[in-house]
Amino acid sequence: MxxxxxxxxxxxxxxxxxxxxxxxxxxxxxxxxxxxxxxxxxxxxxxxxxxxxxxxxxxxxxxxxxxxxxxxxxxxxxxxxxxxxxxxxxxxxxxxxxxxxxxxxxxxxxxxxxxxxxxxxxxxxxxxxxxxxxxxxxxxxxxxxxxxxxxxxxxxxxxxxPPEVESTMHATRIAALHVDTPPTELNPEEFAARARELLTAIPRVELREIVGDALLQEGLAGIHAVGRCAVKPPRMLIAQYTPAAGGGRSIALVGKGITYDTGGLSLKISGAMNTMKGDLGGAAAVLGAFCVLAANHCKHKLSLVLCIAENAVGPGAYKPDDILRLHSGKTVEINNTDAEGRLLLADGVSYAARALGAEIVFDAATLTGAQMISTGLLHAAVVSNDESLEQTIIAAGKHCGDLVHPLPFAPEFYKQEFESNIADMVNSVKNRMNAQSACAAQFVYWHMDDTKALWCHIDLAGPSFPKNRGTGFGVALLSETVRRIA
Incomplete structure (x- = not known):
């Protein structure tokens, strides 16, 4: 026990x-x-x-x-x-x-x-x-x-x-529990079910779930492609909280929820697949933060977007050379099926900004191994299109103990890494030595850069799962950051 x-x-x-x-x-x-x-x-x-x-x-x-x-x-x-x-x-x-x-x-x-x-x-x-x-x-x-x-x-x-401190501690432990649970136990269907159980206990929260082929009808081809050959189908779980008093900002929390990552047909090499149950750390973090904020009467209108899939291997798997049209309308040529998380997030942030009308979009993900090279095991990497939002999340991280450090936001330097001859972009960089984590963030932002939304990306690959054990990193960070937004 x-x-x-x-x-x-x-x-x-x-x-x-x-x-x-x-x-x-x-x-x-x-x-x-x-x-x-x-x-x-x-x-x-x-x-x-x-x-x-x-x-x-x-x-x-x-x-x-x-x-x-x-x-x-x-x-x-x-x-x-x-x-x-x-x-x-x-x-x-x-x-x-x-x-x-x-x-x-x-x-x-x-x-x-x-x-x-x-x-x-x-x-x-x-x-x-x-x-x-x-x-x-x-x-x-x-x-x-x-x-x-x-x-x-x-x-x-x-x-x-205070209640928000107590609920943050408990939500952090639950987020770590999700990361630690073996992937066959916590498949996409079970993860969504656990999330629904947490969310339905909170007043003023409405839920919607888009599952399997229904994702294609909503233009969510990235999530569908990544998870379509797994035993349990991919899905997007959406929760919306409306404060009783009204007002505030419209803020969305988007999480990458890969319940297991084999790498797909770009299969991970021996040993690299171990610990990939932790690839849902971003979704676990945003779920926990949403629960903390909504349960403690956040002044803002909140949306939660969980992009959930298992990146499995099978006859129906998406393939290198496939071209996907994502929710943004932009096309992506697949050159690496192990760069799958950004496909989920691209659909997620686009849906948050366009379909849900979010003014501010946070996304969280165990997105790149390069994050650990860039900022280590104790600082997540953040990339934002807004300097004030970047400074807010840095200050919130120092206050709550979930430390972050900024990476460059420079679209003009990084878009070239995704050039494709036949689509709007490929999904993995040409030069892995050119700010790989910042480039991955840029790919995500590219799918909402024609909206007016402010955006902040959190790559928490190291802090979420530093030594073969989940930490629940991101719950305190995101909830504290949202509380600081005027």
């Missing part, structure tokens, strides 16, 4: 029944005048651990037995005092690391985070949730721990956890 997370209102409530307690704080907080919030023997041990534990650059964990019944074990996660300007001020990644490294056991436990700045609450709580994933298929596993979380200010007073 997975670890369950909830929030304790007070220290006594957290300590009651807890066999282990983890305290997480920056080194300078622990070496200062620490408030006495634990029983005296445990408080003395905490001070001793704080003296002996050095955080290094990314945090460290130590622990000891207390000789008390509650808590029997005391653990300390020490965070570095500062990070670089490209890090989150909350040092969310260090929080995740120390929580993941702490052995909380299989019974009731508590996590106390001491925050000198209440603005760090969202990033810290989300990092705690990310460190304790939901999915496990290990045999003989006992029931998971029941973990309560409590945030304290430097004076030892509880910091209230």
């Amino acid at each position: 997975p670890t369950t997370l909830s929030f304790a209102p007070t220290i006594p409530a957290l300590l009651h029944g807890s066999r282990a307690v983890l305290v997480v704080a920056a080194a300078n907080v622990l070496t200062g005048e620490l408030p006495a919030f634990l029983p005296a023997p445990a408080q003395a041990l905490l001070a001793e651990l704080a003296r002996d534990t050095k955080p290094g650059e990314l945090g460290a964990v130590s622990g000891t037995l207390t000789g008390l019944p509650e808590p029997r074990r005391l653990l300390l996660g020490v965070l570095p005092d500062h990070g670089s300007r490209y890090n989150s001020p909350s040092r969310a990644e260090s929080v995740r690391r120390v929580v993941a490294a702490a052995d909380l056991g299989g019974s009731k436990a508590g996590i106390i985070v001491i925050l000198p700045d209440p603005a760090h609450l969202l990033a810290t709580i989300n990092a705690v949730g990310r460190a304790l994933p939901l999915y496990s298929s290990k045999s003989g596993a006992t029931s998971g721990a029941e973990v309560q979380i409590l945030a304290l200010d430097p004076a030892g007073q509880p910091i209230p956890v």
Whole structure:
């Protein structure tokens, strides 16, 4: 059974029944005048651990037995005092690391985070949730721990956890669960069903699903082609939320939901197919963000567009040399069936801007392996046609701990990479050394560049699935960004 997370209102409530307690704080907080919030023997041990534990650059964990019944074990996660300007001020990644490294056991436990700045609450709580994933298929596993979380200010007073912070943590864990679930269990039909279950629980949300050959009737030939030979047909799931008060902007969240990517007829080489269950990370992120925003009464009109397919191999598979006319009306000559995600997103962003009338379109995808070369495993790459929107998402990422870094938006430099003799474009670049991730983003934007919509693309291939485990990256990023839009 997975670890369950909830929030304790007070220290006594957290300590009651807890066999282990983890305290997480920056080194300078622990070496200062620490408030006495634990029983005296445990408080003395905490001070001793704080003296002996050095955080290094990314945090460290130590622990000891207390000789008390509650808590029997005391653990300390020490965070570095500062990070670089490209890090989150909350040092969310260090929080995740120390929580993941702490052995909380299989019974009731508590996590106390001491925050000198209440603005760090969202990033810290989300990092705690990310460190304790939901999915496990290990045999003989006992029931998971029941973990309560409590945030304290430097004076030892509880910091209230707003509903949007709590729902972001839970939605992030669910997004990671979707990424971790084996692909035969989470095929396109099942992924859509799980999404519908989450969405139907939220008031003021309307759903529509376009499945199989019906995609062609709507001009969604990219999604159809990629998924048409899989056992479960491809689909587009659309959810729309209308705020009770009206007003706000019209914003769409579009996600690439490839439930498994063999590469299609451009079959991935040995070893490269492993972990491709994670190719739905973008769709998992936008689904989670939409749920957080709609459930917490977002002021904007929101649309969710999940482009879902399995890129399988079979007699009906789409082929190199095929030409597809996508929703935008533009034609694409296929030169690589493993560059499939951009076909889904091209249909998705075009549908969002044209059919749904979105003023602002975000798309999220595990789109390119080159993203990891460009910005690494902890920063997603973003590309936007609007500088203000780009700056908004960068600031939101630093605030919530889902870090991003911009890549160039330069259509005049990148369109040439997609030249075709017989169609408007090919789907994969000629020169893989020419800003490959930015080029892939440009392909997507090309299918909505004649609309007036603002656009931001998030390539989260690294952060969504950095070490063979889903993280739910993007849920906090997108929900925080949308909240910041006036």
